[in-house]
Amino acid sequence: MPVPASLLDTLHAAFGDSACSTRDAERIAYAYDNSRRNALPDAVVFAQDHAQIEALIHACREHRVPVIARGRGTNTTGATVPVEGGVVVSFERMNRILSIDPDNRFAVVEPGVLNGDLQRALAPHGFFWPPDPTSSPWCSIGGNLACNSAGPRTVKYGSPRENTLGLRAVAGTGESFRCGTYTSKGATGYDLTRLLIGSEGTLALITEATLKLTPKPSSLRTLRATYRDVSSAAHAVARIMAQPVTPCALEFIDDVALKLAHDHGGGDVPLAGAMLMIEVDGEPETLPSAVDAVSLAAHGEGLEELRVAQTAEETQALWSARKALSPAQRTISPNKINEDVVVPVSHLPELVNGIRELSRKHDVLIVTFGHAGNGNLHVNLLPRDDAERERAHACLAEVFALVISLQGTLSGEHGIGLVKREFMPLALEPATLNLMRDVKAAFDPDGILNPGKLLP
Amino acid sequence: MPVPASLLDTLHAAFGDSACSTRDAERIAYAYDNSRRNALPDAVVFAQDHAQIEALIHACREHRVPVIARGRGTNTTGATVPVEGGVVVSFERMNRILSIDPDNRFAVVEPGVLNGDLQRALAPHGFFWPPDPTSSPWCSIGGNLACNSAGPRTVKYGSPRENTLGLRAVAGTGESFRCGTYTSKGATGYDLTRLLIGSEGTLALITEATLKLTPKPSSLRTLRATYRDVSSAAHAVARIMAQPVTPCALEFIDDVALKLAHDHGGGDVPLAGAMLMIEVDGEPETLPSAVDAVSLAAHGEGLEELRVAQTAEETQALWSARKALSPAQRTISPNKINEDVVVPVSHLPELVNGIRELSRKHDVLIVTFGHAGNGNLHVNLLPRDDAERERAHACLAEVFALVISLQGTLSGEHGIGLVKREFMPLALEPATLNLMRDVKAAFDPDGILNPGKLLP
Incomplete structure (x- = not known):
């Protein structure tokens, strides 16, 4: 079903000719995501402000045409594939960091800001935003919010639901609204903020987010533990999580994955029954005791080797297995x-x-x-x-x-x-x-x- | 409007005669909360299990009779006052801790469990549940969830919305449902858990909660800083929150409050322009550097005195002002x-x-x-x-x-x-x-x- 001409006219008027396309080039480019599923949209628009999103949803609602929000398409579930056609709205040009407020530990961003760009902008202020998907350099904050995307640091710092204070959005009715707060605490009505986070663009399109920032610990220590088998490693994970020092990353890799990474160019990758990568962070004085606590918990039945990286190079080497893994899987x-x-x-x-x-x-x-x-x-x-x-x-x-x-x-x-x-x-x-x-x-x-x- | 006789019959059948009352004694006792507003309910029932709540809502829906959930009535906003009559359902007898699972950092509780009772039960496992309203010894977890009640520790550990994994509940339709997870991460559909938290019993009645537990830091240090005026103290708060060591309590008391607490029997209470109570927690080795960091931030224009408690008695004495405050206000x-x-x-x-x-x-x-x-x-x-x-x-x-x-x-x-x-x-x-x-x-x-x- 192609988009009605009158709807197209409205979209051209709202977005301008350079940000509204029904050409095959754009339709094909925005048909898929990292799930490798695909379906052609009827039109693609590139949003630059809130008013355009409001106009888009109003117009599409009038004509009962689907609207599919898209960050950078890094998701793996087909969440941005326009399976029923309609209009894909890409937020890639709506990518301004509107403010960084270290005193109040929040930043206000447009949804198209890349996760990695935000982290870089926050670093000089001594803060970070905890969600850190592997795709961090090229995934958008809007996508992170839509999917409640997390990453390794979630074990200590939480997912987007724990790290977002408020949102501006347009509902499927076409109505604009704000929800949440600029404060780290709030009990003023229903929590629509968390409801939108993880709703995959099915309830409302987010046009602005107020993100809760966390002070960046100044130091980090990396440990690597290898085990006889997956079961011993899994038991060690439970022991580590049952003691008070919560690591800022606790990653597991099984023997099949280790062999794969090793065979595909990871000479440094140990061949073991399973491996844990453990990171602890904090102020420098606190790290030795934190390393001791997690090391103690990592010890137990089936532990083969526990190494603590002393330098940046050693840390890099310890992570090599995890890094080699994704390309190795694609090869197979x-x-x-x-x-x-x-x-x-x-x-x-x-x-x-x-x-x-x-x-x-x-x-x-x-x-x-x-x-x-x-x-x-x-x-x-x-x-x-x-x-x-x-x-x-x-x-x-x-x-x-x-x-x-x-x-x-x-x-x-x-x-x-x-x-x-x-x-x-x-x-x-x-x-x-x-x-x-x-x-x-x-x-x-x-x-x-x-x-x-x-x-x- | 009295409750229809057929509804009363249903309630008596569901709750038993000893847990269903239309006598004035119960109606008056459940007419008010800590807001000091009051309005008589037509009936009071005392729930003991989920099935009763389901029966209650089904029956009341059929007769269009209001249902007002009540924990222990400690809230200050009139949220449990039955302003339109109907049936007050008290959860005070539905107060079992169903399981404590330290390995997975969660506890499953019924809504009538007292916050303080839960904390006591968790302590031997080395965990706590962060929300800690002042009324903690006599307020219920269900009430904490209904109001998103927090307390001093929220500054570091978050409110109920950040500390609850999943819920079982009955919606206003009479339908039972579960939402959320038993895991510390989840991206499976809309976040109904957080939507119910803070909804003050207007969407569904919670019958079971899976609470996220936090390892209890083994040590705590208390600091007290007095300032020339409220403005200097408020600026110090902003400085403390802009540095990386987040205190586990950062309480402010103005000069009027200090004078009040002092005059009403608080000889230890300092008379100053304003006061901050600051607590930092963590493993013992980490505390000296944490105390240094917050002390440095507390210093600045207008600081008059900064004291660090060295013993439990000194900590107690430092908190005396805050403790004396509530009774003093009631006197006036x-x-x-x-x-x-x-x-x-x-x-x-x-x-x-x-x-x-x-x-x-x-x-x-x-x-x-x-x-x-x-x-x-x-x-x-x-x-x-x-x-x-x-x-x-x-x-x-x-x-x-x-x-x-x-x-x-x-x-x-x-x-x-x-x-x-x-x-x-x-x-x-x-x-x-x-x-x-x-x-x-x-x-x-x-x-x-x-x-x-x-x-x-």
Whole structure:
């Protein structure tokens, strides 16, 4: 269904000819995201201010045409793929840092600001914004908020939901609104801010965010622990999280992943049953005792080697395995299925052992690594041909069932998007899904915002 | 309007005769809360399990009778006063700690558990739940969640919204649901958990909460700084919050409050222009550097004395002023108007000076103290007679206007309830209020849950 001519006229008037296109070049470029799914939008617009978003949603609502918000398309769930056509609105040109207020520990930004650019701008003030997806240099804050994207530091500092004070947005009704506060505390009505965070552009489009800043600790120490097997490493994670010094990163890498990284050019990567990367941060005087505390907890049944980096170069070398991992996986399987399930930390041993069994049962290569301090593991299935791809999909359903049986949930930081919505009934009761649908209807009565996503 | 007989029959069947009453004794006892407002309910029931709450809401919905959830009635906003009659459901008997899971840093509790009882149960495991209202020994977790109640530790550890993983609840439709996770990270659909927290029993009744636990730091140091005037102290707060060591309490007390506490039996209370109570926590080795960092920031224009407690007795003595304050205020004015406005920390000097001017202009005694690290001040107006009470109300409207002009909001931790709902349009745009009303309709289409509260 092409966009009606009168709607196109309105969009051209609102965005200008250079920021509104129905040419194939733009439609193809904005048809996909990092999920490698794709579907052509009917038009692409490039927003530069709030008023344009308001005009866009008003016009699209009048014509019942879908509106799909897009940051930089780094998400892995198809959340920005315009499966029902309509207008993709890219926020890449709406990328100003409006203010940095270190005295009040907040920054006000437009959604198109890149996460990495924000961190660079905050550094001279001694602050950072905790969410740090691996895609940080090229993912946008708006995308981080839409998907509640996190990263390794979440174990200590929280996700976007814990690090955002307020938002300006336009609902699916076309109405503009502000929610939240400029203060670190608030009890003035319903928390619409957190409701929008993680809603994947299905309730409202965010046009401005007030982000809570955290003082950047001046020092960091990195530890690497290798274990005889995944189970010993998973037990160590639970021990580390049960003592008072919370690390600022606690990453797990299984033996399959280590071998992969080692074989694909990571000479420094140790070959072990499993590995933990642990970081602690703080003021310099506090680090020795923090290192002692986590080292003590890392020790136990199955520990093979514990190394503490003394220099920046050593830190770099310790991280080499984690860094080599993503390119190595692509070499094996361009069609990797990339999940990010979460379970309570003490259930990690059962999860990693269960995944191992499923890998054998379905004869599919599975690499497991990720943010173990939150119980959030990236379970990557690496099918190499069509037959394996089919087996991988059968295996995936069992992975999710295992996760739910262990008090876990489908996604820790990637979100649901297109690819996981069919599994939502595994994680949420019908009544919960119905309430979510009613909330959706309150914000977007005509269902024009990102249709076909998140809710089954 | 008395409760229909058939509804009463249903309630007696669901709760049993000993937990369902229409006698004056119970109606009067559950007519009020700490706001000192009151209105008689038609019936009072005492819940003991989830199924009873489901039966209650189903039955009341059928008869369009209001349902008002009540923890221990310690809130100050009239949020639990049954202004339109109906059934008050007290959760005081639904007070079991269902599980404490230190390995996964969570506890599952029923809503009637007292905050203080939970803290005591957690202590042997080395954990605590950060929200710590002054009423902690006798306020319930359910009430803390309903009002997003916080306390001094929020400056470092966050409010209930940052410290709750998941909920079980019954919506105003009568439907039971679970939301949230058992994990410290989640991106599976809309965040209904945070939406319910702070919704003051107007969307759903919480029957179970999974609370995120924090390791209890083993050591604490208390500092007390006195200043020449409120403005110097307010500037010191902003300096302390702009450096990396975040205190676990940063309390402000103005000169009027100090004099009051001193005169009413607080011989240890210093008479100064203003005072800050500062606490830092952590592992023992880290405390000297933390004390140094906040001491350095506390120093500056107008500092008169900085004392660091070396013993438990000295700590106790330093806190005496804060402790003496509440009883002292009641002596002067049993009808104190107790607000808890918030502004960004750097605007505290303007706020305290502005309040001083309003106190003079309206000739009403105002005592200002509270959680300065969050910019959250308790502004207590102390009228002594009817004439002063009238002036106090006029003054209050100007206090709120001042707060909003300083990027602040109406409430940091008390909520809105009955007494602040008329001021909501000062803080929130019409579009935001409309969205809140639509969310309310999604959860409670017949408006039976706590009518007359929160939304104007």
